[in-house]
Amino acid sequence: MQRLEARNIEKSYRDRLIVKIDELRVQHGERIGIVGLNGAGKTTLMDILSGDADPDFGEVVRHGTAAVVPQLDDIEEQGIFPAIEGKWQVRTVTDEHMSGGERTRRKIARALAEKADLLFADEPTSHLDLQGIEHLEAELKQYKGAVFLISHDRELLDAVCTKIIEVEDGEIHEYKGNYSAYREQKARQKERAWFEYEAYTKEKRRLKTATVETSQKAKNMRKTPKRMGNSEARLHKRAVNGKKQSLESRVKAIESRIDHLEKKEKPREQDSVQFDIQFFAPVHGKTAIQLERLTKRFGERTLFRDLSCSIKPGMKVALFGRNGAGKSTLLNMIISGEEGVRVAGSGKIGYFHQNLASLDENKSIFENVSEQSPYPETMIRTILAHLLFKRDDVFKPVGILSGGEKVKVALAKIFLGDYNILLLDEPTNYLDIFTHEELEEVLQAYPGTIVFATHDRRLMNQLADHVLAIEENQAVFFEGNYDQYMKSKEEPEPSADSNEQTIMKLENELAEVIGRLSMPQKEDFKQELEERYRELLKELKRIKQ
Helix, strand or coil, rough: CEEEEEEEEEEEEEEEEEEEEEEEEEECCEEEEEECCCEEEHHHHHHHHHHHCCCCCEEEECCCCCCEEECCCCCCCCCCHHHHHHCCCCCHCCCCCCCHHHHHHHHHHHHHHCCCCEEEEEECCCCCHHHHHHHHCCCCHHHCEEEEECCCCCCHHHHCCEEEEEEEEEEEEEEEHHHHHHHHHHHHHHHHHHHHHHHHHHHHHHHHHHHHHHHHHHHCCCCCCCCCCHHHHHHHHHHHHHHHHHHHHHHHHHHHHHHCCCCCCCCCCCCCCCHHHCCCCCCCCCCEEEEEEEEEEEEEEEEEEEEEEEEECCCCCEEEECCCCHHHHHHHHHHHCCCCCCECCCEEEEEECCCCCCCCCCCEEHHHHHCCCCCCCCHHHHHHHHHHCCHHHCCCEEHHHHHHHHHHHHHHHCCCCCCCCEEEEEECCCHHHHHHHHHHHHHCCCCCCEECCCCCCHHHHCCCCEEEEEEECEEEECCCHHHHHHHHHHCCCCCCHHHHHHHHHHHHHHHHHHHHHCCCCCCHHHHHHHHHHHHHHHHHHHHCC
């Protein structure tokens, strides 16, 4: 059953085309993710489709009822159904003191309760913690009507969406499947674009070479020899002129072929991120940050107690927990060096938080980032390009930038500052989905230690080698990424007897491996033994902890 039709849609702001749609048809049960850069027109597109905004041209026909989860806070006095109050942990009565998370849950709960045929959700994960995001994911997966979803959460788009619409330069492009399928299709398009560009440049080069060679042949046509008589000379000249005209005609024909070649633009390519180690001062020693029996209380409320862990140089640690669990508090305790916190003497901490106080709005992007950076200009401009500040964009004053752009500048200033330990508090907030991916690449390339608080599951899985989870007033330090941590929670806890038997078995194998290492017969055999030796030590350490 068709739920929505949009035809010949155009929407402009002044002389800029924001959205153009030739034709869009949406079926019942489709779940469509809308993606694009900040400012590309995603919200404008959704507003037009939902009826919250009118297009300049064209029409949208909606078959059935519609409900909207708006991006901006829209707290109304109107209550919600008591039946879903507990399900979404929201109150039936509004309150100006409601937190961002409560406001978001309330908007979602009200929209879902309508059970509309068309659901429009613009950044519904804003201010939600992981549990809230996973709850929303479950609701959207089983939603009966058609769904339009704008989100920068790649895991959510992968789990929910059956189609992706990309908004780029005012045009929309449809891709079947979820977000990962869309990225694969985009990658294939780019491979095809490179193939066509290389074929175009190769053919153009071949034709130009043929033009030069043919022109040279025409120039080298021999003049009439002096020994020839008049009649012979006239015949020779006529023959030569005929040949020259033929060659010149060939040159014009080849030039015409060059002009009529279908021009292929060179696909945009970006340098990979590589931090120049000669400008990076590493942490010396075995530990970058040591936390010893750290406890934090506010009045009678305990955020976490007896938190102890050792964060080694180069570790990438994801810090997560519910809203209000104490993630930002813990980062502030580290930066202020509270009792129980020890930072390596050679450690230099860079701290990113959402107030953006580190930026001078009167200076340019490049001036803000470079003023305290040990890195050369080429490195700075490479990082800025990955955060989508290219060419002359870097000379824009920070004061004219959007909120999301200012976040990117503040992040770049941290990455490229004279630091070797980064504390990042929700670094992906306000960033579009493509900047998320570029940020991820920059963080992966960073040679220092990173502790980052986030609700972004994809970022935790791609970047983290350890997680620090604050749950139910307890903190757990785990080796692995977010998915591995969640999987470990599902596995039954081994009994003490089982652990002792496993330790004994591993220690026996370790003793055998050590004995065989003392008398290896082949070099490759020795390498296998050394690898097994390291695996056994690692497993023993994990079980004993």
